Amino acid sequence: xxxxxxxxxxxxxxxxxxxxxxxxxxxxxxxxxxxxxxxxxxxxxxxxxxxxxxxxxxxxxxxxxxxxxxxxxxxxxxxxxxxxxxxxxxxxxxxxxxxxxxxxxxxxxxxxxxxxxxxxxxxxxxxxxxxxxxxxxxxxxxxxxxxxxxxxxxxxxxxxxxxxxxxxxxxxxxxxxxxxxxxxxxxxxxxxxxxxxxxxxxxxxxxxxxxxxxxxxxxxxxxxxxxxxxxxxxxxxxxxxxxxxxxxxxxxxxxxxxxxxxxxxxxxxxxxxxxxxxxxxxxxxxxxxxxxxxxxxxxxxxxxxxxxxxxxxxxxxxxxxxxxxxxxxxxxxxxxxxxxxxxxxxxxxxxxxxxxxxxxxxxxxxxxxxxxxxxxxxxxxxxxxxxxxxxxxxxxxxxxxxxxxxxxxxxxxxxxxxxxxxxxxxxxxxxxxxxxxxxxxxxxxxxxxxxxxxxxxxxxxxxxxxxxxxxxxxxxxxxxxxxxxxxxxxxxxxx
Amino acid sequence: xxxxxxxxxxxxxxxxxxxxxxxxxxxxxxxxxxxxxxxxxxxxxxxxxxxxxxxxxxxxxxxxxxxxxxxxxxxxxxxxxxxxxxxxxxxxxxxxxxxxxxxxxxxxxxxxxxxxxxxxxxxxxxxxxxxxxxxxxxxxxxxx
Numbered sequence: 001x002x003x004x005x006x007x008x009x010x011x012x013x014x015x016x017x018x019x020x021x022x023x024x025x026x027x028x029x030x031x032x033x034x035x036x037x038x039x040x041x042x043x044x045x046x047x048x049x050x051x052x053x054x055x056x057x058x059x060x061x062x063x064x065x066x067x068x069x070x071x072x073x074x075x076x077x078x079x080x081x082x083x084x085x086x087x088x089x090x091x092x093x094x095x096x097x098x099x100x101x102x103x104x105x106x107x108x109x110x111x112x113x114x115x116x117x118x119x120x121x122x123x124x125x126x127x128x129x130x131x132x133x134x135x136x137x138x139x140x141x142x143x144x145x146x147x148x149x150x151x152x153x154x155x156x157x158x159x160x161x162x163x164x165x166x167x168x169x170x171x172x173x174x175x176x177x178x179x180x181x182x183x184x185x186x187x188x189x190x191x192x193x194x195x196x197x198x199x200x201x202x203x204x205x206x207x208x209x210x211x212x213x214x215x216x217x218x219x220x221x222x223x224x225x226x227x228x229x230x231x232x233x234x235x236x237x238x239x240x241x242x243x244x245x246x247x248x249x250x251x252x253x254x255x256x257x258x259x260x261x262x263x264x265x266x267x268x269x270x271x272x273x274x275x276x277x278x279x280x281x282x283x284x285x286x287x288x289x290x291x292x293x294x295x296x297x298x299x300x301x302x303x304x305x306x307x308x309x310x311x312x313x314x315x316x317x318x319x320x321x322x323x324x325x326x327x328x329x330x331x332x333x334x335x336x337x338x339x340x341x342x343x344x345x346x347x348x349x350x351x352x353x354x355x356x357x358x359x360x361x362x363x364x365x366x367x368x369x370x371x372x373x374x375x376x377x378x379x380x381x382x383x384x385x386x387x388x389x390x391x392x393x394x395x396x397x398x399x400x401x402x403x404x405x406x407x408x409x410x411x412x413x414x415x416x417x418x419x420x421x422x423x424x425x426x427x428x429x430x431x432x433x434x435x436x437x438x439x440x441x442x443x444x445x446x447x448x449x450x451x452x453x454x455x456x457x458x459x460x461x462x463x464x465x466x467x468x469x470x471x472x473x474x475x476x477x478x479x480x481x482x483x484x485x486x487x488x489x490x491x492x493x494x495x
Numbered sequence: 496x497x498x499x500x501x502x503x504x505x506x507x508x509x510x511x512x513x514x515x516x517x518x519x520x521x522x523x524x525x526x527x528x529x530x531x532x533x534x535x536x537x538x539x540x541x542x543x544x545x546x547x548x549x550x551x552x553x554x555x556x557x558x559x560x561x562x563x564x565x566x567x568x569x570x571x572x573x574x575x576x577x578x579x580x581x582x583x584x585x586x587x588x589x590x591x592x593x594x595x596x597x598x599x600x601x602x603x604x605x606x607x608x609x610x611x612x613x614x615x616x617x618x619x620x621x622x623x624x625x626x627x628x629x630x631x632x633x634x635x636x637x638x639x
Contacts, residue, residue, distance in 0.1 A: 278595055282561065282592065282593060282595075285592040285614070286506060286509075286561075286592050286614075287508075288592075289509070289592045289614035289615040290506070290508045290509055290512060290615065292615045293509075293512040293513075293516065293614075293615035293616065293617070294512065296615070296617060297512070297515060297516070297519075334596055
């Protein structure tokens with residue numbers, strides 16, 4: 001402190017007092033530049049022309065006295081600390097001066113060099129802290145005032161005590177004009193109860209925060225969506241209020257609503273399509289079941305006319321094909337409908353054997369060699385009914401697309417790779433150009449053969465069955481060599 | 496053999512076919528075809544009022560689900576309200592071409608329903624029904 005040069009103004013009309021004070025100051029702070037004013041007018045002149053570190057002010061001056069002097073000088077000194085000098089002790093006046101922004105109050109009768117030194121040091125330091133506080137408060141205010149969010153302090157009684165300028169523009173008017181009373185009328189009627197109960201909930205728990213969205217009416221009558229937080233800082237001595245933060249989210253809300261509407265419409269359309277699928281399948285099934293029953297009752301062998309007998313047999317075959325196609329469509333519909341199916345541990349060998357035995361009983365199977373290797377991965381976690389459908393479709397495909405050049409060979413093996421169990425199903429049939437087809441092979445109504453019997457549904461069904469249970473299927477094929485299917489099943493039930 | 500069977504079915508061709516199959520299988524001695532649930536209820540109502548002793552009531556009803564005026568579900572609901580208590584021996588088998596898996600689940604809620612058969616009806620299906628716990632007593636005599 002002693003190193004720095006201090007600039008001090010002494011405002012004192014009594015020559016003796018002025019000299020004494022200046023002596024004291026010089027003793028304690030030799031580096032001081034002192035100025036002296038005899039009256040208020042002179043003091044004002046000094047303060048306008050110079051910047052001081054400290055002002056000593058005698059309150060009884062020839063041209064002004066008491067509070068008036070203090071107010072004038074404190075105002076002009078602005079950032080400079082002011083110490084008041086009086087010739088008498090008056091505690092209430094001292095307190096009053098402090099409230100007017102004075103840093104200290106000294107009785108001239110009791111002044112000593114030490115007390116003066118202490119007062120000067122304290123006043124300058126106190127003032128420095130005061131200026132820092134003002135500055136930090138200014139920064140804080142400027143952040144709040146320039147924030148895009150609205151910002152309000154609400155008392156426990158629900159009165160708005162403060163509101164950021166941007167807060168006004170968000171809601172379109174200044175609620176402080178209404179004595180800070182919260183206007184319930186401006187809240188959307190459907191939201192009033194919720195906003196109130198949220199406010200009281202936060203009010204009841206110090207430190208609690210609640211997020212909520214509500215609609216608020218602007219002066220033009222239109223409602224805007226606000227996203228807001230109530231933060232109870234009543235027990236925080238620096239705030240002592242419930243802090244309300246809010247921003248206009250009308251645009252976002254509108255987009256959300258539009259999206260919601262779209263989802264609803266899509267769900268409805270989807271449900272309708274599903275129903276439509278069921279109705280169509282059902283309506284087709286009714287006459288089809290009649291055809292099935294009729295062709296079952298028909299006995300072409302008893303017909304003497306050969307052509308009629310052949311045609312009747314063709315009706316039987318076509319009816320059965322129609323039935324198979326419709327059953328596949330229905331299976332797809334049901335797979336899409338049922339999301340949750342429980343997986344069970346299935347022995348591949350057992351499942352294949354029982355499937356194959358049933359096939360042998362039902363159809364006269366052409367000459368074909370089947371090799372199975374299930375020893376590397378004996379079990380999968382899957383749905384038994386689905387697995388049977390998969391076997392059935394792959395097997396009937398292999399038969400349908402067998403090469404006329406050679407007898408059909410089917411090779412099925414299973415093994416584990418990473419988290420998957422793979423079942424590989426290979427044949428030596430006519431195959432197809434995989435490069436041309438790629439994964440479209442598993443699409444709906446994709447047919448890549450002219451061979452009679454392809455419905456374009458089987459592989460789509462298999463794909464649906466497998467993927468609905470979290471697995472995957474992939475295919476490789478070469479013309480006149482054969483086709484390989486790789487079916488990946490999840491190794492574990494959980495996942 | 497079942498003495499009397501009601502065939503509640505709206506499609507005339509299906510009616511005809513099922514009659515042929517029932518007779519081929521030797522399943523029942525008399526079949527009454529009724530066009531929908533409402534006609535079936537009317538028929539039951541008349542039969543019960545005319546014949547105070549329940550001599551000629553059916554033992555089994557084959558019930559289609561999808562029918563005009565009153566469908567299978569409507570029939571089951573009315574049957575439960577009106578006749579279930581007084582005529583506990585009458586049983587129902589649903590005979591439908593429905594593709595909705597929920598229908599099968601729904602039919603289990605009715606205690607009068609003892610079976611669910613998918614169309615088309617076949618002699619094999621009827622032979623299978625003859626062996627079932629609920630129906631086999633009707634066919635014991637014929638084996639004697």
